[in-house]
Amino acid sequence: MSRGFRRLRGVAAAVTAGLLLASCGSGEGADGDAGEVVITSYGTSTSSYAEMAAVAEAVMRADGTRFRILPSDTGVGRLQPLIEGAADFARTGDEYWFAFEAMYEYAVPEWGPQQLRIVWTPVSRVGFLARADAGISTAADLAGKRVPQVTANPSADTKVQALLQSAGLSRADTEAVDVSYGDQPDALRSGQIDVMIMSTDASGVAELQSAGEYEWVNLDPADPELEAAFAEWAPAVEFDEFSGAPGQAEGQTGWAMHYPLPVITRADAADEEAYEMTRRIVEAYPDYEGSTAMGPMWAADRVPLVPTVVPFHPGTIGYLEDEGLWSEEAQERQEELLEREEALLAGWEEVSSGVDGEELTRAWEEWRADNL
DSSP, X not given: OOHHHHHHHHHHHHOOSSEEOGGGOSOOOTTSOOOEEEEEESOTTSHHHHHHHHHHHHHHHHHOOEEEEEEOSSHHHHHHHHHHTSOSEEEOSXXXXXXXXXXXXXXXXXXXXXXXXXXXXXXXXEEEEEEGGGTOSSGGGGTXXXXXXXXXXXXXXXXXXXXXXXXXXXXXXXXXXXXXXXXXXXXXXXXXXXXXXXXXXXXXXXXXXXSSOXXXXXXXXXXXXXXXXXXXXXXXXXEEEXXXXXXXXXXXXXXXXXXXXXXXXXXXXXXXXXXXXXXXXXHTHHXXXXXXXXXXXXXXXXXXXXXXXXXXXXXXXXXXXXXXXXXXXHHHHHHHHHHHXXXXXXXXXXXXXXXXXXXXXXXXXXXXXXXX
């Protein structure tokens, strides 16, 4: 067993709040490596968790590597174990970008810019599902409606903000309701909220169909206001057509957001660990491709292989180079992001000296506006 994966086993033994996949066992794989990997993910009712569990089981069958999955409904809850060393990887929403840039709740002394790296970039399909009796077909219909303020989840909230802005609305034009990400389906069912943001394939969405009628809010990719709002609030989002989701009649299509929910690690993670994680994900793909609706989005020919807002890990780059998948375009963007990281770290050291609290947040926002 490699030094890196011996360390992972020691970390996992100290974690008490995770789910150890019961099927994983303890036997060695063909290469003699039966390590244990700790990874955080979204909550158990989400498609992200289901995908991660499917990947973990497929990898275990391939080489005996065990996974401990730590679920959390909050961005901080998914990142904190990684930063503190209690987890080795994380499957995140946009919080990986927010933490890299020290935005939102990460613009505080306890955080600041985090040196994170991408390992793999599967894309999720996320939409806005509304109660059919709420009369919400477009973003403009959200005026006066009960709209979720997702607890400790700026990844979800910025997309809600973008949708509202596309119709010339703000939070003040709605009735904001505090709710955790995973509690949204129950809140929608009970009438606490009129609309929610979630993967089109989440188990919580599917379970709603037996409790009433729901419909997906129309996202028109040809709408320049929609495009501009998402470019400002969620630049990684693209729009793609989907069908066959709960709430859709047979043959009905709609448009949803597509954006990476990547597997990430720390910049100081050993190259071998990132390389092996990438290799395992790619080589086990045939065994988990059909396990979930979004399984095909993990394929090497479908994931984005040019970094967008956070650099790739050198170990992942090494694997992609070995497979002929790393491009000059990707390398150029990688270097740009590494330079940006240096600027962020230097700027944070400059700005955070002698200031704290709201003063630090304001000073940091001004620095970013003036220097990036």
